[in-house]
Structure formats: C-alpha cells, structure tokens
Amino acid sequence: MGSKARHEENFIAEFSDRWKHKVDYVIIGDKQNKPYRCYLHFEGFPFSVLGSYAEGKESGVAKAGAVLNFVQRLRTSYVPEAMYAAIRNKEVTPEQMSKWIDHFVNLLMMVEESMKNSTSFRHLIENSEGSLETLDKVKRGQDKQQALACLASMRQMIHDFWNGRGWWMTAPTLLKRAATSPSPSDTNVPLKKVRLSNGQASASEEIVVQDSPTASPVAPRAQPIEVVIDSSDDDDDCVQVVEQDALTLNTSASIAPADPLPSTSAQRHLNYLNTTRSAPTKVDHSRVLGVVCYEEETRRRVAEIKRYRDQFPKQFDRIDELIQSHFRINSQSPPVYMKKMEALRELLETIHVLFPNYNVALHAVGSTVNGCGSYNSDMDLCLLIEHQSRYPDDKRFAQTHLRSIYRTLRFQNAKWRNLLQECQFISTAKVPIIKMVLGAQYMDMEIDVNVNNLAGIYNSYLVHYYSRVDMRFPELCLMVKHWAINNDICDASSGTFNSYSLLLLMIHFLQCAVTPPVLPNLQHIYPNRFNREMPLSQLVYHSDRHLPLPEFQRNNETLGELLCGFFHYYANFDWEKDAVSVRRGCRFPRSSLDAPSRKFCIYIEEPFDGGNTARCVMQQGTYARIQNAFRHASAMFSRSAPEFAKILVNVD
DSSP, rough: OOHHHHHHEEEEEEHHHHHHEEEEEEEESSSSSSSEEEEEEEEOOOOOHHOEEEEESSSSHHHHHHHHHEEEEEEEHHHHHHHHHHOOOOOTHHHHHHHHHOOOOOHHHHHHHHHOOOOOTHHHTTTTTOHHHHHHHHHTTTTTHHHHHHHHHHHHHHHHHHHHOOOOOOOOOOOTTSSOOOOOOTTTTTTTEEEEEEEEOOOOOOOOOOOOOOSSOOOOOOOOEEEOOOSSTTTOOOEEEEEBBOOOOOOSOOOOSSSSHHHHHHHHHHHHHHHHSSOOOOOOHHTTTTTOOHHHHHHHHHHHHHHHHHHSSSHHHHHHHHHHHHHHBBBBBBBHHHHHHHEEEEEHHHHHHHTTTSEEEEEEEEGGGGOOOTTTTEEEEEEEEEEETTTOOOOOHHHHHHHHHHHHIIIIIIHHHHHHHEEEESSSSSSSSEEEEGGGTTOOOOEEEESSOHHHHHHHHHHHHHHHHTTTHHHHHHHHHHHHHTTOOGGGGTEEEEEEEEHHHHHHHHHHSSSSSSSHHHHHHHHTTTTTTTTTOOSSSSSOOOOOOOOOOOOOOOOOHHHHHHHHHSSSOOOOEEEETTTTEEEEEGGGGGGGGGGGSSSSETTTTTTTTTTOOOSHHHHHHHHHHHHHHHTTTTTSSOGGGGGGGGOO
C-alpha cells in the first residue's frame, strides 16, 4: 500500500475508534479468482451510506483503492474541501487535526441519530450487520437509491453543521458508475482521470475542487473525477465518477472559521466567500427585506462605537474572539442533542400506550431546536393531541391529559419512577406543564411538557431559520442570555424576561437597529412558510437548501460592535412609548394596543399569535432592574476598555 493510502488508513482508524464504530476491510478473492474485491465498512453503520468498494489484481491494490474511494466520498458528502486540502497539504497542527476529527465524529453521530429517527431510513441502520451478502447487495445497487435519498435528506444538516463552525461545504453529490449515461448538464464537462498502481497514486493525481476565480461572483463547477483503480490496463477496472457542485452560500462571509485555517487553505476559503455575493447595491429595506431601519439614530450609534473601538482595538479583538469561543464551548453539542432525542422517544412510547385512541406526537421546541441553545439548556416539549381533527388549546383539555401523564410517570410506571429525580404537575400556570428532572442516565436533564401549544412549535421553527441566516445571531444570543442570567433578568417566574423574549430582542435589533440589516424579516419574504396556517408536517428543520434571500448589502460589523450596539439600543429604548415586533420588522406605538395590553411594562410581540412574550414584566421593581442592567452594560461598554467581567460575565 502506498504512503498516501496508508496515511488515509491511519486517519480512518483514528476517527472510527473515537466514533465507536470499528472499521473493517472485507477482502474477497485469491490467486485463482481475480480481481480482488475490498469492502470498507463500519460495524453497526450502513455500508451504503458511508462505506466504499474497490477492485484490484492484488489485495493491497483493492484495499488502497477502497481507502482512497472512501476519502473521496468524505470530500463529496461529509467534509469541507478546504479542510481536506489543509490536511492533504499538511497545513494543520496535531491539535487542529484532533479537533477536526472530533467535529467529524460529532457530525456522524448526528447523521446516525437522524437515521434512527427517520421512518424512511431507519431500516438502513437496522440492516447494517456488514455481512458479505449485504455488502455485495449494496454494491450491486439494490440499496443504492435508498442510500442516495438518505444522503440527500442529510445535505442541509451537514452543510449547517460545518457552516456553524465557520466552514463552507460543497453540495453533496451522487456517485455514478462510469458506464451510466451522463445527464445533459454533464456532457460538456471533461473527466480528470487518476490511475492507482499497486495502491500508489500516480503523479497526475490532483483531485481538488477548482478554486473560484475572483472575477466571478459564482463558483464554477468542479471537474468530475474518474478514479481508475488497478495495477495495469485492464477491462475489469472499477470506476467511480464523483462530481461536485458549488452551493450558493446564504450566510455571513465575515465570520472567521471556528478553527483558524492555515494560510493557503484559508485564502482559498475566503476568496470563495468573497465572491458569492454581487456588489452591494442601495436597497429599499422596507420593501425588499420587510424591515424598517432607523438609519439616523443608527449611524450616530455606529459612529460612537467605531470611535470607541479605535480607542481599544486589542480589547475589542479579544471581545470578538471570546464571543465566538463562548458559543463553541457552550452551545448544544450533537451528543447532548442525541441524548435529548433519546429521552423524547422514551417519553413518547409511554404516552402512546397511555392514549392508544389518540393521534399524538411529541415536538422538541425552544433552545433544543432553534439553533441558540446551550449544552445545559432544559428540553421543552410540546405534546400534540389531536381531537376531532384539531388540536384543542383550552386549559382544561391540557390539564386533564397532563394529569393523566403525571400520575403514570410519577406513580404507575416503574421504569419512569426509576428514571425520575423530580416530577411536578403545574396546573395553574397560564400554560399548564409537567416539570421533570431525569437521573444520571440522562445527564440530570430538565424537561418541561405542555399540550397543544402550537405557537411554541412555530416560533421555534422561525428562530431556527433566523439562526441559519447569519451565525452572528446565535453567537450573540448565547452571550446575551449568559449576561441576562448573571444580571438576574432572565427568569419569567420572578417577573423578568424569558429566553424567547431575549431572542426576539436580538432579532429586532439585527433587523432595525443596524444598517444595513444583519437579518431580514423572514415572515415578510416567506409569508406562506412562516405562518400558523403551515401544516405541522411541513415544518422541516433541515431542508435541502438554504432559503434564497433577496440581494442586499452585507453588514460588516463585528460581534463586539454588535453587542455594544445591542446594549446601547435597549439602554435608551422608550418602552413606555414603543413596542417591539419581529413580524412587522419595526417598532410600533403602544397606543395602538388594546387597553389590557398596555398594562405591561414591556411589550414584545409574539410573531404568530400577537401576544406579549414579556407579559411577566408587570412590576415596576423588576422593570427598573431590567433597565438598569442594560444601562450598566451600555456604560461599561462605552467609557473604559470593554471587559466581560465588568458586566458580570465570566468567559475566561
């Protein structure tokens, strides 16, 4: 086996060990039965989704071919090209390499969990024993279409995973046999051929994606690659054609990669990002983006912050770095998400038994799915119980069914009695809930369950898509939530904000109080997608593509500058006069509210039902505490060098 294939084999062994799915090479053939066939697969995971296959006149050639075909599959479906190029060119430190492998393992765990939760693809996991019969069945194509459909369904999740870590991911593509007739779009695209001899790549092997020319705003199509694996010219060569298409990037290009790229690969990465948007144009933000930008006051505030940054450039650079690292360290990880989904499934099984005559479903809502959650956030669940073709939202209906669930979990079901540390039924709340704390098996997870609170499902879906528009939004949200908790203004039960209100405050700020906007108004651009008439079955969190957005000038403010602006904006907000609306994309006068709604100290409009998400802020004392927290943060981030410790946030 050549040195290149051996290097790749060591990489495969390392990540498979961390993933806890042992890699296995099944080699079939002997001197009388050529060619040798090698199947590379992972125990307990479907060969059709991640494995590879190759043939050769010698077993070493077949194995080397399977290894290199596998790496090629990673590049087209699972790993960013810039990351692969950095590894191949040895532009990466051992520490970076270890961190990247951890990222990749987390991604595979997410893919595995998504397949387990999918009725369409669960059977691929269940039939992944890796027998020769199964492997050869897949090789002959009997399961290939299902595998390709599975990869297509995961495309956006994989793209979002890497995009959230500062990497651009090419669109996953399909593997085609060379003998297959090319599609019309492929007919004029030449193949680049690579021949492997005794497992060693020839000097002509250069199978990277073409760099994007800086003169073009759209990345060109990469050359398809024909990999011919054999030790000599032979008609029995195993051929795969791998084709990569550029995926238009609809996210912020100013965010540095979470793990700094080495210089050469970094330049290629940023060159592409800088060419994916057309030149800035003057945009009517109200008409095109559905937001009202308060430009005069915003320009004054931005100018003040720029002068402030010029006074303390190093400290501001540090603030930018800390916000990003805070998000990387504290955001919800794939293993935590998977554990939450495991608990959700356990609970749903019990509820199905309890209500056999109802059509029931259990939806994770809030921070678990909206893209802004932390590793220790609780899991909010909405139990949907259909009755007479609708989901009753009256309090008595919810109380009746939650009481039945509570009694079962707390007293009747032995399994749940052992799982629960705490369980209480809060029937008198505006939205009745069951609050529970699970044991060590589920990491002391806290869970709240409500019934038929559809607004929670729709608003989680909306925030999820806002978090995909620009990574600065979830990064800032997690930091602001940390600040609000430490300043005692993020506890609805004590009369201050809930977490959802803080998210809406940040969305409004990024829509209306910066120029140009960071976020558009998604309910304006997609009125049929983000409304309460959208069937719940069509709320897809990981759709095949990013939502296309209108072309608009990019906002280039840094995380530190935006955080300063956020504090300054709300430190001077006139809550007695104005209310906040994400749905309308503007402030609106409180005088337009009905009399009962004007009793609240702060009004933040819920984007779907029009209610007040800050309805708990009723007392002047807690209202004053909120105002003082914003004013203190604004002062600390305007007079002296910015430091998180000054606003009671410990991030070092």
